[in-house]
Amino acid sequence: MQTLRQSGSAIPTSAGSYTGKMTPIALILVSMFTASNAQADLRVTPPQSIARNVEFDPQFLNMGNAQEMDLSRFANGSNALPGHYKVAIYLNRTALLNADVEFKSREDKTVYPCLTPKIVGSIDFNTDRIPASLLKAIKGGEQCIDLTQEIPAAQVVFDSNEQRLDIQLPQAYVNTLARGTVNPALWDSGVPAGILGYNINAYSSQSNGNDSKSLYAGINAGVNIGAWYARHNGAYSWADGGQKKYTTLNTYMQRDIPVLQGRALIGESNTNGLIFDTLPFSGVQLSSDERMLPESLRGYAPDIRGIARTAARVTVTQGGQIIYERTVSPGEFIINDLYPTGYGGNLDVTIHEADGSEQNFTVPFASVAQLLRPGTHRYSVTMGKLRNDFIDDDPALYQATYQRGLTNIVTGYGGVQASQDYHALQLGAAVGTFVGAFSADVTQARTHLPANSGGTQSGQSYQLGYSKVISETNSSLSLAAYRFSTEGFMDYLTAMNTREAVRQGFPASSVGRAKNRVTLTAGQGLPGDWGQFYISSSLQNYWNREGNDTQYQMGYSNRYKSLSYGLSVNRSQSAYGSTQNNYLLSFSFPLGRRDSSHTPNIRVQLNRDSNGNMREQTALSGTAGAGNQFSYSASAMNSNNGGGASGALNAQYRSQATAVSASYGAGENYQSQGLGLNGTMVAHPGGVTLTPYNGETFAVVEAKGAEGARVSSYPGVHIDSHGYAIVPYLNPYQMNDVSIDPKGTASNVELDNTAQKVAPHAGAVVMLKYTTKKGWPVLINATFEDQPVPFGASVQDEKGNNVGAVGQGGQIYARVSSERGKLNVIWGDGSHMACQVGYVLMPQPKGQKASAVQTFTSLCQQASNNNVPKELASRSASGSPSGS
CATH class of the missing domain: 2.60.40.2610 (Outer membrane usher protein FimD, plug domain)
Structure with missing residues (x-):
């Protein structure tokens, strides 16, 4: 017997539900058909490919009235009854669209989906191979297309449990699609809505008799109307005795243009940094969005790591604007949830310690070799003005960039920038080889300055990039950039800063001009169980300034059973001579079974800096709650050089409405408190x-x-x-x-x-x-003329919707929506082959949970023509709900 999946009176689905509902009994009936060495095929398939005219032996059930049962609708297979279904349609296992589909009966009572021209037309056919009659049917707008009749090799498989309709076509009939492709016709622009995301962080500290209070409130607000989306991102910063201001990060309106695989934007935003460095602008932009491509065709914000000595506030800025702020616990931290800010432009990180001190460092952020697949491209056109608080004259910014995969191994790219008294042109190429991916480009720039400040400055900048992953040795190397610039070269922002300095009476040499810049990132997995080694470094020197800006991080990590441990060294040196070193040795392990979701974790850290300060810290962290809605951490630390002992507590609760966080830290001569709220309010048509x-x-x-x-x-x-x-x-x-x-x-x-x-x-x-x-499940033992009602008979409510079927012994399982009413039991054509069962549900005590299933015995009475119209009985014989 063929294995069947049980489907209850309410079918969980992926796209919708059949209006009449399938029942376990109907599937059981199909499984009990027998034919000569044949089984009933439970798929909606071409009629020539299924078992034909199978017969059911009613004597098997020992039913006295079996000769009157009409079971012909099951004689040719199918697990679908005629009617309307909301289904998810897949083409060759790739999602095509969601649609309401009517299933109809052929003359032999097999069932097929009636596909509309809109559904069939959404298939990307190879028009040279499909029959002309199918093209004519699509263009002619026929109401119903039987795809298996038009293309005999096609298969249409319907899964009623999943409400999924799979169309299988030979590859010759359709154009090849990349894995993960989603038809743009399926992209949903959504409903009119308002969005207000918030990130509020209040922080206070007391140190040596001095009180410090601050508040940061970042918002991400938006309004969606049709395909237009308006957005505003800003932040309010308040400090006791200090600055109190609201800063607008950007305000813009955007609209997708699917035919260009891109987006139009009007307002304030940032350039993408793929060719030139990221720049904030006000104006208009048309740019591609790689996310519109399927995942298999897609060709980055960096992680920020640091070490906090106390319960501190971390601020991340780019181009002078705050883009992120968060309170962290003492010890090592990682920030890996930055909003995308482009692919170029360094990130400046400031750690505001609770004792009033600060740490500052820069995270290099540069794009690596950008290889594209053949025929794919990225583009961006920007016209507007530069947004920079330190440049008063709002210089113009005109920029266009383009990348295209020329062959399987070569990608060409280039761009132009222009402003008043500034022009730049870049050309380059990326090449993929067996020894790695290389990129090389050259930029020619010309800057016009007043004659007494150097006059016209012209120069070139040459950049080389390299990246390679060697899976055999578990190695990765990325020389993100080596750039050499001639003395007369200025990038756009350097040129604008120089013009501003000259305008304010400073010499042009007061703005540093980069000469060499190197960014290196490498990782190496060691043999066996010896762990992982990594290094990240950057170096930059200048034509008109002594010294170098240098930063590097080196680290080693490994695991032994449930113990993880690592060693890292951080060093930074500025061109002005200040140097800062940090050394960190860490261990972490679970306090219990690692596979338990609520097992707390212990982390031990030993930290030393270049000033001779030593810190030892132990931290306990974990989660709680059925949905891990609670998280917590507690840490204790001891420091030399007068730092003494300190501790910190952090907790977060994620409710259904918002996420609340709180922190407390205390040490010798200081203490700090923090409170945060995070979440989003969404206004939609329902509220x-x-x-x-x-x-x-x-x-x-x-x-x-x-x-x-x-x-x-x-x-x-x-x-x-x-x-x-x-x-x-x-x-x-x-x-x-x-x-x-x-x-x-x-x-x-x-x-x-x-x-x-x-x-x-x-x-x-x-x-x-x-x-x-809302309905109540009932189990009725029904009899008709002193016998159980016929097995397999359809059960419909007073509106003609199928709500169940009759099982063995005349048992009816159904879900009813009224506390009293009648059910129609129909097993043939005509009112003499139908009866009605009345029911009255038992009242439930107020405040008491309703019973799962109410069971009772009832007499099924002869139905009159008034109660069961002939057309209803006729339709029920083929299983079609009148509500269809």
């Missing part, structure tokens, strides 16, 4: 919903009546009391699975579908509606 997550692209899940159900896999994301939930971090232009776990909902609530797929535009707020029905 306002809160989430503890920040993000770019969201889904609003609407499931009225399913309060308490968990959504997807993020802690704290549940259907709220208004029937909504926010799912963050959707991948734009790619299919995202959004599922609901019904656990936690009331027993009388049924979800028509529990999962959907969506491919949103970047920045969209998409709406996913999950239909819920």
Whole structure:
């Protein structure tokens, strides 16, 4: 007997639900058909490929009224009854689209999906190979296309449990698509919505009798109207006795242009840094977005690591603007969740210690060799003005860049920059070879200065890049850039700063001009279990300034059983002569089983700096709660040179509405406190919903009546009391699975579908509606004329919707939506082959949970023509719900 998957009266699906619902009985019936060495094929397939005219032996069930049962609808297979289904359609296992599809019966009562010209037309056919009749049917707008009749080699497979319709076509009939391709017709621009993301951090410290208080509130606000998305990113900084100001990072409006695989932007933003360094601008931009390509065709913000001596505040700036701020615990920290800020331009990091001291260092941020696949390209055109608080005259910025994969191993790229009194042109190429990937480019620049400040300055800058991963030796090497610039060369920002200095009366030489710049990153896995070694360094010197800017990090890490350990050395030296060294030895291990989600972790660190300061720290951290919604850490530290003993406590709670964090630190002569809030408010057509997550692209899940159900896999994301939930971090232009776990909902609530797929535009707020029905499951032992009602008979409610089927012994399992009513039992054509079962549910005590299933015995009475119209009985004989 063929193995069958059971499907209940409510079928969990990935795209929707059949309006009449399949039942286990219908599937059992199909499995019990017998034919000469043949089994019933449960797929919606071409009629010539399935078992034909199989017959069911009713004597097997010992049914006295079996001769009156009409089981012909199961004689040719299929696990779908005629009707309307909301399905996810896949072409050769790649998502095509979601659609409502009507399933119809052929003359032999096999069932096939009636595909509309819109559905069939979304297939990227090889028009030279498909039949002319199919093209004519698509262009002619026929209401129903039977694809298996038009292309005999085609297969159409329907899975009613998953509500998934798979179309299989020979590759010769369709154009080849890259893995992960999502048809742009499926991209969802979302619903009108308002977004307000917030990151609030209050911090105070007391040191040697001095009090310091500060507040940072960053917001990411936006409004979506149709395909236009408006965004504003800003931050308010307040310091007791210091500066109090609101800083606008950028404000812009954008719209995707799928045909160009790009986006138009108006307002304030940043150039992408692929060819020239990242620059903030105000104006207009048209640029490509690689995320619109499938993942298999895609060709970066760096991690920031540092060491905090106390419970400190870390600020990250780029080009003088704050782009990130966070409170960290004492010891080593990593920041790896920066918003994308381009691919060039160093990041300046400041650690504000609780005792009033500061640490400063720079993280190099440069693009490496950029190889593209043949025929793919990246482009960007920007026209506007430079945004820089230190340059008063708002110089113009005109920039265009382009990259294209010329062959399988060569990519060409170039760009132009222009402003008043400044022009630059860059040309280059990247080459992929067996010894690594190389890039080389040259930039010619000309800057016009007043005659008394040097006059016209002209020069070149030459850059070489290299990257290589050697899997055999577990090695990686990336010489992100070696750049040599002649004395007369200035990049755009240096030229604008020089012009500003001259305008304010300073000499042109007051602005440093880079001569050599090297950035090196390398990693090496050692043989056997000897661990991993890495090095990262940068060096820059100047034509008109003594000294070098130097920074390097070296480290070694390994693991022995559950013990992880590492050693790192950080050194930085500025051109002005200041040097800072840091050495860190660390150990970490779990306090219990590593495979347990709530096992706390211990970390021990020994730190020494170039001033002879020694610090020993022990930290305990972990998570708690059923959804890991609680996180905590506690640390104790001892320092020499008068630092003494200190400690810090940190805790975070991620509720359904927001994420709350708190910290406390104390040491000799100082103490500090911190409090933070993080989350997003989303206004949508159904109201306002809160989430503890920040993000770019969201889904609003609407499931009225399913309060308490968990959504997807993020802690704290549940259907709220208004029937909504926010799912963050959707991948734009790619299919995202959004599922609901019904656990936690009331027993009388049924979800028509529990999962959907969506491919949103970047920045969209998409709406996913999950239909819920309130009903009560019943199990009725029904008899008709002193016998159990016929096995396999259809059971419909008073509206004609299929709600169940009759099992053995005349048992009816169904879910009813009314506390009293009638069910129609139909097993043939005509009112004499139908009867009605009345039911009245037992009242439930107020405040008591409803019973899972109510069971009772009832007489199925002869149905009159008034109660069961002939057309209803006729349709039920073929299994089609009248509600279709």
